[in-house]
Amino acid sequence: MPRLYTTVLSKKQTIRRSILLIRPKLCSLLPSRQFGINSTRKAPVSDKTKIAASESNQSLKLEKLFNVKDKVALITGGGSGIGLMAAQALAVNGAKVYITGRTANKLERVASLYGNNISGKIIPLAADVTEKDEIRRLVSEISTREGYLSILMNNAGISSQTQDTERKDASELRETLFDDPAATFDEWDEVFRENVSHIFFMTTAFLPLLQRGSEVGDGWSSTVLNTTSMSGIVKMAQHHFAYNASKAAAIHLTKLLAQQVSSSKLRVRVNNIAPGPFPSEMTTGESDEKQKSFIPDEKYRVKVPVARPGRDEDMAGAVLFAVCNQYFNGQTVVIDGGYVLAAGSA
Ligand SMILES: NC(=O)c1ccc[n+]([C@@H]2O[C@H](COP(=O)([O-])OP(=O)(O)OC[C@H]3O[C@@H](n4cnc5c(N)ncnc54)[C@H](OP(=O)(O)O)[C@@H]3O)[C@@H](O)[C@H]2O)c1
Numbered sequence: 001m002p003r004l005y006t007t008v009l010s011k012k013q014t015i016r017r018s019i020l021l022i023r024p025k026l027c028s029l030l031p032s033r034q035f036g037i038n039s040t041r042k043a044p045v046s047d048k049t050k051i052a053a054s055e056s057n058q059s060l061k062l063e064k065l066f067n068v069k070d071k072v073a074l075i076t077g078g079g080s081g082i083g084l085m086a087a088q089a090l091a092v093n094g095a096k097v098y099i100t101g102r103t104a105n106k107l108e109r110v111a112s113l114y115g116n117n118i119s120g121k122i123i124p125l126a127a128d129v130t131e132k133d134e135i136r137r138l139v140s141e142i143s144t145r146e147g148y149l150s151i152l153m154n155n156a157g158i159s160s161q162t163q164d165t166e167r168k169d170a171s172e173l174r175e176t177l178f179d180d181p182a183a184t185f186d187e188w189d190e191v192f193r194e195n196v197s198h199i200f201f202m203t204t205a206f207l208p209l210l211q212r213g214s215e216v217g218d219g220w221s222s223t224v225l226n227t228t229s230m231s232g233i234v235k236m237a238q239h240h241f242a243y244n245a246s247k248a249a250a251i252h253l254t255k256l257l258a259q260q261v262s263s264s265k266l267r268v269r270v271n272n273i274a275p276g277p278f279p280s281e282m283t284t285g286e287s288d289e290k291q292k293s294f295i296p297d298e299k300y301r302v303k304v305p306v307a308r309p310g311r312d313e314d315m316a317g318a319v320l321f322a323v324c325n326q327y328f329n330g331q332t333v334v335i336d337g338g339y340v341l342a343a344g345s346a
Contacts, residue, residue, distance in 0.1 A: 043245045050206065054097060060268060064248040065324060068264070068323065070096070071090070071150035072146045072148060072151070073090050073149075074151070075090075076156040076202065077155045078099025078122075080101075081281055081282060081293060082227055082315055084291060085100050085278070085315040089316035090109065090120065091321070093120065095120045099123070100138060102127065102128050103126070104124065106287075107125070109291055130197065130198050132201060134251050136205065139209065145258065149208075149213045150222050152223070154198060155225075155227040158195065161182045163182075188189065188242045196249045203270065207266065210266075214266075218325070219326075224269070225274055229274055229275060230247035233274060233340050233346065237345070247274075254330070254332070255330050256271040258271070258329055269326075272331075275310060276338075277300055277303075277339070278314075279309055305342055318335040
């Protein structure tokens with residue numbers, strides 16, 4: 001046999017021997033299926049292990065993951081639109097939900113329509129959340145009635161004037177954006193007071209009650225959920241500079257508050273929800289006798305990839321996720337049917 005051939009054979013043998021030598025080590029590192037053998041001999045499963053497995057399954061059931069039963073919530077702007085959707089989502093699942101707004105009869109109508117035959121409650125509490133004294137009064141009411149707060153949803157907000165931005169000429173743009181008598185510093189102040197400052201003052205005023213909510217909450221960390229908007233994320237002004245700037249500020253304020261609260265070692269999570277178009281008094285100018293608003297699908301056939309405005313169920317699912325997920329903090333839930341994907345973010 002030529003010498004070369006014997007050499008090749010012995011190399012193959014060497015490789016095979018090395019594989020045999022390292023195989024037991026590899027078996028302990030890689031899944032046994034890759035070697036077609038069962039590397040671990042399984043002991044019979046003890047009752048204790050079976051109980052642990054069953055408990056693990058139980059802990060992942062929907063009613064555990066999204067459990068808001070007996071939680072105390074306060075929603076600003078809970079008398080219509082998105083705030084009403086959130087109030088229903090929490091109350092039908094067992095939470096005691098206080099709703100606030102400036103128009104008492106709107107809140108009372110919501111409580112009488114949606115607060116019956118459900119496991120939770122809806123309780124009207126009229127207030128203007130852009131006034132410090134009113135906020136103090138709300139804190140005192142919740143403190144006296146409940147002694148703690150589990151969920152604070154800072155949702156009240158207003159839109160700003162729309163302005164015509166389809167101009168190619170500098171003078172014309174100046175005319176529509178600056179010279180327009182409706183475009184004033186006061187308008188910007190009002191929009192920021194509602195959409196940004198209210199979040200800051202409500203959150204900071206309620207911190208002690210929220211912290212108390214975590215202490216009584218059996219592992220629950222109380223939470224602040226701010227309603228911001230996809231308008232604070234998209235790259236265009238959508239004809240309302242003040243509103244979009246205020247919503248971007250509200251998203252950033254959420255992060256600042258989350259960071260401050262957690263670095264102060266408080267067990268309170270602060271997040272925001274950034275909706276796309278949903279039917280509300282803001283987007284349609286009215287509510288019907290059920291305190292609900294309506295937008296036809298056609299209106300968003302082109303602008304929104306999902307080809308319709310948001311629905312109550314879309315908002316309810318997002319709110320329940322954001323308030324219940326204990327590992328969620330300092331973040332934004334964008335619930336917009338893909339609007340930002342189509343429009344592009346800043
Ligand atoms: N609908 C959408 O497409 C959309 C999209 C993105 C973000 N958002 C945001 O969602 C939030 C809710 O708006 P919405 O669309 O549901 O409109 P909405 O139906 O007009 O709801 C806003 C609510 O806030 C209340 N409110 C306003 N100023 C208040 C104040 N100073 N104190 C207490 N309550 C006040 C209003 O009631 P009173 O007037 O009776 O006080 C109203 O019920 C807003 O922050 C909005 O910017 C909405």
